[in-house]
Amino acid sequence: MKSYRSLLIFPTFLICSTVFGQFTITGKVVDSASKEPLYGASVFCQNTTSGTITNKEGEFSLKLNPGGYELIVSFTGYQNKEIRISNNDNNALQVEMIKEERSMGEVVIRSSNEVKDGWDKYGKFFLDNFIGSTPNAVQCTLQNPSALHFYYYKKSDKLKILATEPILISNKALGYDLRYQLDSFMYYYKTQISLYRGYCFFTETQGSFQDQKTWSENRKKAYYGSKLQFMRSYYDSTLNENDFEIGLLDENNKAKFNVIQNPYDTSYYTIYDSTFESEVYYPRKISVSYKIKPET
Known part of the structure; x- marks a missing residue:
């Protein structure tokens, strides 16, 4: 008998992939008003280990595997910049950064709703909802x-969490160090729904040969049944082979999900040959089930 692991995802998302060799993204980061180069700006692809900083001329270069990425550019005192890139982009980027009117530090200090000893009161609650409570x-x-x-x-019975600097997370199970630029985290107690937005950059933790071997095995285990594997399987038309099943919320029964027999129907799935991007759209919430095979 197979067991199931389910998760709910948003109705729309993009998948990108290609089969060609690596490509290089280059560019320059400048102040939007003065056009002066910004030295030491962080440039990275969200949720990857690909990143760098700009040189004294504000220039950067990144070599990436084929596909689509969300390129994030950040610099202290400036608004973050988010740019969609893919291996079809051949021109050097000119990234103009806009100065923040107020720093996050000023914003958080002036609020009268801040909870004293907030970490002591809500720290574990935040970690459980932001990172999770799995063994990893x-x-x-x-x-x-x-x-x-x-x-x-x-009045609205909600918790809001802001960060004055990127939060640093050490993942000892998978061998990653995460630098997460948290825009905000919200938790609504009435509905028990949490929402957060930010940008994450991964770096691999240094360790012994045995550490690296353990991390590699743990990463494989974490990958199977993950959102990333699901998205790749969707693009590669291997959902069934990889034991994923999609259900669409019933129009009349909000507790029932009907299995979609053909997730590649044009009502749900569109592929753009010119950009190598695929768009998936569902009119209502979906459930994604991963059928975990018993170990033999």
Whole structure:
């Protein structure tokens, strides 16, 4: 008998993939007003280990595997920049950064809703909802909890969390160090729904040969049944082979999901040959089930 693991995802998302060799993205980061180069700006592809910083001329270069990426550019005192890139982009980027009107530090200090001893009161709650409570998540450590500020709004019964700097997370189970630029984290107690937005950059942890071997095995286990494997399987037309099943919320029964027999029907799935991007759209919430095969 097969067991199932399910997750709910948003109705729309993009998948990108190609079969060609690596490509290089180059560009220059400047102040939008003065056009002066910004030295030391962070440039990275979200949710990857691909990143760099700009040189004294504000220039950067990144070699990437084929596909589509969300390129994030950040610099202290400036608004973050998010740019969609793929291996079809051949021109050098000119990234103009806009200065922040107020720093995050000023914003959090002026709020009257901040909870004193917020980390002591809500720290574990935040970690459980942001990182999770799986065996891998338990081995994650937040290195700079003092960067977080907690705000409770009694009237709307919600918790809001802001960060004055990127939060640093060490994942000892998978051998990654994460630098997450948290825009905001919200938790609504009435509906028990949490929402957060930000940008994450991964770097691989240094370790012994045995550490690297353990991390490699753990990463494989974490990958199977993950959202990433699901998206790749969708693009590669291997959903069935990889034991994924999609259900669409019934129009009349909000507790029932009907299995979609053909997830590649043009009502749900569109592929753009010129950009190598695929768009998936569902009119209502879907469930994704991964049928975990018993170990033999």
